[in-house]
Amino acid sequence: MAESRSFADTCIVSCGMLRPEVEHLVEEGFLDPYRLLYTAPGLHALPDKLEEQLSGRIRRARELCSSRGIIVIYGRKCYVNPEEPYKSVDSIISSQGEGIVRVQGEYGYDMLAGPEERSELSEGEPDKVLWFGAGWLEHWKTVYQRYLGWDKADANANFPGYYRKIIVLDGIGISNRYINEHPEEVLEIFDWTGLEVEFREITLDRFKGLLLEALGRAMEGR
Numbered sequence: 001m002a003e004s005r006s007f008a009d010t011c012i013v014s015c016g017m018l019r020p021e022v023e024h025l026v027e028e029g030f031l032d033p034y035r036l037l038y039t040a041p042g043l044h045a046l047p048d049k050l051e052e053q054l055s056g057r058i059r060r061a062r063e064l065c066s067s068r069g070i071i072v073i074y075g076r077k078c079y080v081n082p083e084e085p086y087k088s089v090d091s092i093i094s095s096q097g098e099g100i101v102r103v104q105g106e107y108g109y110d111m112l113a114g115p116e117e118r119s120e121l122s123e124g125e126p127d128k129v130l131w132f133g134a135g136w137l138e139h140w141k142t143v144y145q146r147y148l149g150w151d152k153a154d155a156n157a158n159f160p161g162y163y164r165k166i167i168v169l170d171g172i173g174i175s176n177r178y179i180n181e182h183p184e185e186v187l188e189i190f191d192w193t194g195l196e197v198e199f200r201e202i203t204l205d206r207f208k209g210l211l212l213e214a215l216g217r218a219m220e221g222r
Contacts (some may be wrong), residue, residue: 007033007211010218011065013057014073016041018108020134021204022073024172030208033071035064041135042143047081051092058096069218070100071211075107101217103210109133111207112169121167121200128164130195134174140189152192160194168199171207175199 012031014022016038025031037057043050054074061070072093079089093100105111109118109131118126132140144150150158166189168175178186179199186197 005212005215007031007071007215009034010069010071010215011035011037011061012071012073013037013039013054013061015039015043015075015078015108017135017139018073018111018133020138020172020174021112021207025204025208025211031211034068035061037061041139042147044078044080045143045147047079047084050079051087054089054092055096058093058100062096069215071214071218072100072102073108073111073211074102075105075110076102077106078108099218101214103214105210107131108135109169111210112171112204113202114206117202117206125164128162130159130163130166130193132166132168134168134170134172137168137174137178137185137189155192156194163195165196165198166193168197169202170199171202171204173201175201 010033012022012033012035014036019038019041022031022036026036037060039050039053039057043053054072058070058072072089074089074093076089079087079092081087090102093102103111112133113121113131115126118129118131122129136143144155148154168178189195189197
């Protein structure tokens with residue numbers, strides 16, 4: 001179990017896709033930031049919007065937390081823009097000045113389960129799995145249908161030939177609600193993607209450890 005330290009002297013800016021896990025850590029008392037701000041979930045599909053919202057939330061955090069550290073919960077690879085190949089999440093953060101640290105993960109799901117755990121969960125084929133966290137269960141339609149504009153034909157062309165299944169990394173106990181209370185929502189994902197949906201329980205210890213590491217860097221930089 002990750003040790004507990006206070007985040008009260010920080011402001012946190014997080015991707016909205018990780019909101020369920022972040023709010024869970026707030027509820028259990030692990031996270032206690034001075035302010036907590038979110039960007040809309042799924043903006044990796046709209047890189048210009050991602051840059052706009054992430055920059056805006058960081059500026060707002062500056063206003064609210066002028067004497068406090070700022071922690072950004074965003075994956076290193078969550079910004080990809082073919083028109084600006086040298087721009088990244090880190091360069092967007094750096095453009096907002098000093099005193100901002102990012103939680104060290106490649107993607108949101110990488111913060112929940114590291115490479116070794118994902119390899120184990122996927123029986124050695126992590127690249128053949130479409131990894132979901134709790135936020136993806138809520139917002140997959142927004143990403144694929146609204147932002148990317150995919151229809152069922154696009155889903156058929158992109159999912160079954162590349163992925164074997166979807167694994168939902170469940171660190172907040174949502175499996176029972178979806179499997180037993182709302183199975184139709186899981187079936188809808190299966191029908192649209194053509195992929196089996198598998199829930200796997202995990203701890204949030206990796207996420208906590210990465211947050212604590214970021215907290216340490218934020219406090220050192222003050």
